[in-house]
């Protein structure tokens with residue numbers, strides 16, 4: 001039924017080539033489902049991710065040559081055609097859904113997109129299109145950094161006493177705490193009952209991160225994490241580092257980490273920047289790439305619907321203003337997600 005009403009072409013953003021970060025607004029054919037889990041979705045809002053236009057050069061193994069280079073891997077939209085293999089999912093035309101589309105496939109900077117059913121979750125009713133597109137990548141990355149790769153126990157979110165006792169012993173430090181991912185890390189760690197949530201961010205973001213649950217704030221422009229930790233190591237050392245920044249900021253986190261703690265980064269393998277001569281051993285030191293799991297998004301949606309967590313939006317741009325949206329992202333100082341309205345309904 002839906003296919004008879006679909007247009008022949010759609011407006012879409014396109015990265016001009018794998019080697020350039022130039023993005024153009026053009027017209028192209030609608031995507032056609034080929035995988036049993038492909039879901040045709042009409043996109044209302046979409047969001048870019050820091051650095052995504054450099055992935056074809058920097059991570060060529062993750063971006064196949066045949067990928068149509070439509071950017072913006074996060075979307076919120078409406079199901080047009082459910083997947084052929086729908087038994088485990090039960091998506092119906094008209095469902096409001098959101099997800100992160102795996103970077104190996106075309107993104108959502110287009111009027112229609114083809115996420116997989118395993119990537120999708122229904123949007124919590126309280127979220128509008130803007131907040132919905134602000135959620136997937138950032139919240140998934142934070143969820144996996146804190147509860148899957150990190151050492152906090154998510155059972156605490158549902159009041160499990162053993163999990164709460166475990167988490168109550170863990171001091172967490174997060175770099176880039178006020179950004180898209182960081183604002184979720186702060187919320188998840190606080191909700192899970194961490195002993196402390198140390199947010200590394202600039203002074204003007206202090207109030208915002210404290211509202212999300214940060215208990216201590218380190219202004220990286222005034223003091224390095226290393227010097228902050230050294231000033232009172234007994235009180236300040238942390239059990240879990242979640243790093244989003246890499247570089248010197250991550251190197252300094254090694255000093256803040258207690259012996260045997262865990263250090264997780266989504267930017268750089270922590271061992272690469274470990275200060276020379278530092279004898280400290282971590283129980284875990286790893287870099288990971290987010291998994292685009294709708295099942296995690298559904299768990300996150302429960303917290304959102306209960307009013308316990310929410311996305312942070314930096315700014316909202318019309319489709320035609322995509323260049324300004326990318327420029328804002330490139331500034332490196334966004335306070336939450338940058339959202340692009342793709343449909344007039346957003």
Ligand SMILES: NC(=O)c1ccc[n+]([C@@H]2O[C@H](COP(=O)([O-])OP(=O)(O)OC[C@H]3O[C@@H](n4cnc5c(N)ncnc54)[C@H](OP(=O)(O)O)[C@@H]3O)[C@@H](O)[C@H]2O)c1
Pocket residue numbers: 049050051137138141175176177178179180181182200201202203205220244245249265266267288289290329332333334335336337
């Ligand atoms: N591996 C993965 O799967 C994965 C997934 C998602 C994201 N990422 C990566 O995670 C990082 C964060 O992404 P995002 O979307 O949260 O970025 P974002 O929204 O642009 O946020 C960046 C934040 O970092 C802060 N910042 C900049 N320099 C800093 C420093 N030296 N120390 C502490 N904070 C600093 C900025 O705040 P101020 O204004 O306070 O400076 C800003 O709030 C990016 O590198 C992204 O590529 C990786």
